[in-house]
Amino acid sequence: MDTAQEQASRQPFNIMVIGQAGRLQYEAVLFAASLRHGSAGFPGRLFVATPQPGPAWDRDPSIQSAEVLDVLNDLGAEILPFANHAFGQSYPYGNKIEALLALPENEPFVFFDTDTLLTGDIMSVPFDFRKPGASLRREGTWPKPTLYGPGYAAIWKSLYDRFGLDFETSLDPDQPDEFWGRYLYFNAGFFFGACPRRFGERYLEYALSIRDSPPAELDCQSLDPWLDQITLPLVIHSFGGGRDALPDGLLDGSISCHYRLFPLLYARESDHVIEVLHAIAAPNRIKKVLKSHEPIKRMVYQGRGAKVRALFDRDNLPRREQAIRNRIKSAGLWMR
Template sequence: MPAPTVLIVAQAGRLQAEALLFAASLAESSPTASLVVAEPQPGPLWDDDPRMDGDARAALDRLGARVVPFEARRFGQAYPQGNKIEALSVLPAGTPFAFFDTDTLITGDLAAVPLDPDRPAASLRRKDTWPKPDIAGHGREAIWRALYDRFDLDFDASLDTAHPPDDWRRYLYFNAGFFHFRCPHVFGQRFLHTALAIRDAPPPELTGQSLDPWLDQVALPLVIHALGGGRDALAPGWIDGRTSCHWRALPLLYARESDAIVALLERLAHRPDLKPLLARHEPLRRLVLEGEGARIRAMFDRAALPPDERAIRKRIRAAGLWLR
């Protein structure tokens, strides 16, 4: 099966540096994949010009990526996570796609991943981040049921009944760092409609719940469920496994990920064509190019990591190495 068209969003700053690493890893590990980099353009929803610099654009071109502009009409700087929703419009209708956050390394051939284009899936490497049931007295079930009812979806069919009602894993929830489907327009239009409806007119059960930065991850399971996907739409072990690593933050990568991932990151970052560009981004310069990430790595035993990510972050901050 051919690899889907891969879509990422990149703009000036950290994301352009991450995009270079993503593109280099994709070109190496999945050479038949086509990469589109959606780039937001200046407009009333941005305080500063979000476009990448010319050197980064040229490097992406050499890596085989195609940079395509788009306008932020609904989110922009106030909620940059919304870029991934609006960026789906840059792909042609009917194009099977896989979206990835830029803070991801591709480690295997995406053509080998058994993606069913008719059953959307998303990343299951997630945590109990939303909702927070005790904020206004509504439990998880009441909150999620209200959202499914709002969009006329079968809430009961979405449940994993192996877990009790107070367990967050009972409810469909994804990390929005990866998702795929057969058509970016069908997916994107539903994603946009769902996210805007939740943002602009949330049901009463969401009173007190934070939607920043969680709006995309609140809307995503509703979209996937509505389009016939679910937690079982992709066999485990592929995404955020043998074919990709969503590392999220460089300090966490050094603390948690495998030796193979660290070696891949450092090899790509030291490529002569990428190193001068990546050195402009302080976290990459210090942690990867100057080797300070090794200090973080030495602080943790990968076989016995603290179960709470906050403990990992706290230890790294205490060492003065929480760089993003």
Template sequence: MSMPKTQKDFIVFCVAQQGRLEHEAVIFVRSFRACNPDFKGRLIVAEPTGARWSQPTAISAETRALLEAEGAEIISFENRHFGESYPYGNKIEALLALPPEPFLFFDTDTVFTGPLSDLAIDFDYPTASMRREGTWPEPPLYGPGYHDIWKCLYDRFEIPFEPTLDLGQPEEYWERFLYFNAGWFLGADAQEFGTRFLRYALSIRDNTPDELACQSLDPWLDQIALPLVIASLGGGRPGPELAGLDSLTSCHYRTLPLLYARESDAAIAMVEEVCTPNKVKKILKAYEPIKKLVLQGKGKKIRALFDQNDLPRREKVIRNAIKREGLWLR
């Protein structure tokens, strides 16, 4: 295994556009800078454009100025294949707007709580987040099962299947198969990774294998194609040296109600800290969840609903409890 790249060698990026994502990008960028003051690479916010959106996508002038003042570069990319019909495809097409350099992608609903320099990142071993549930596939009663569904995809793209299996897991159990959350992923060459990601995703969408006939591709398409890309490039499951990307270094909170319900005190404190300055409040108060949960302090009511040492195992239970209080804001 080659030596990990140094900080100055790579790109950190997320995707943002007008509305919710641009406000989340403020938290993303400000928390990143707070935790990584010596970062020498490029911090990029990729902005989708093009006719595949019926509403404006351009980040507002005020938010753009704030992000750039924090040292973020905003680059535009055109949605040629996805767009409004499948916004999760942004992360795929955004890669093609980057140079062929090492990269670390994060979903915009991420807050940083520690420095990336604490992690031993090897960009020559592509990998992604393991903070996931068995959301896909959902094998029908009479088959095909997990094995046949996943194997048909590896066979289509001529990727060795057996090396990707976790043989410590039972047959026909979802964790036996390579499956990631696409909340963060990394690789050595954004262009190569993005080209392959796009090819696999379009092939699955436009020429869906018979084994997937009963499966939903929306919103799971990116997470179906991602392990295929990673395996084809010689990567796999992350080792313990990257565990911080799912806990101590970065937190993919997904929605602010879930942040307050189940994430660490450090993650909540960082969100509240980076939203505090008046120049930031002025922009973020336009987004109702931040205004009410963070700036007005109603997130504390959500926190009080749950025992952090005994959280419900199912996210649906958490969401329903928050909804009953009228605080499910997103």
């Protein structure tokens, strides 16, 4: 007999990425192509959520390229327009929050940052949408406690208290006090849940409360660009999720790669990721569109990526990302 988790993992779900004019529209094409390449049996819907012009934007952020829209349609992606009421030009990371409100209600969802490739079958991931989770591929980027305090515990507890959440059950008891990893913190590169409307409404409520009226403990802390990642663990904890929502090694592992920038992809990702990238970028209908984006044109199609890759030993990479960036820049190969 199937376990409840095995049944939940086979539950159909939708996927959402953000697409808009500029870099993200080309990354959306690659994401959609990678989904079709590695997950031919995916039964859900792929939404490319696109912000619409309005007072929150200085210029039209929507995808206007007919060629890009045609390729996305050919790859089975659905364009999902949404409006920005709370964020927009001033904080584009808020797109992932407001776009959730446009997804079909009561249908499980997985959000991915657009600069992600699916490198395996997404249906092999045992999602239990009753217990949401998010990416643990992160560093201790927030908060940055000051010399005279408050410390990690006081800062995070002030946020849990703000929303009536149990702080103690969010802690990792295997980590020491005042070490950033003891406190629930995610990279917002992917997250999932049972209903995008409920998740999005709570995400928006919490984010606006923190932005507009932060607790006193946050006085010396920067909220930009960290607001989405500050809020995400609170939302996930409020729905009964946490850091153990998925087995290790699948998302941000064998099934997905959050590459962020193409020079970093070539510098540090596996041979398999490179093989997937080149396979999905090869068809002429996709190549014609992607060559309009200079970093993809030069990195993927003109061989600059191979030159970046030759600078590094994947088994002995510099520990700090800045060192990787500096080496690529010194070689005159950096692009973003």
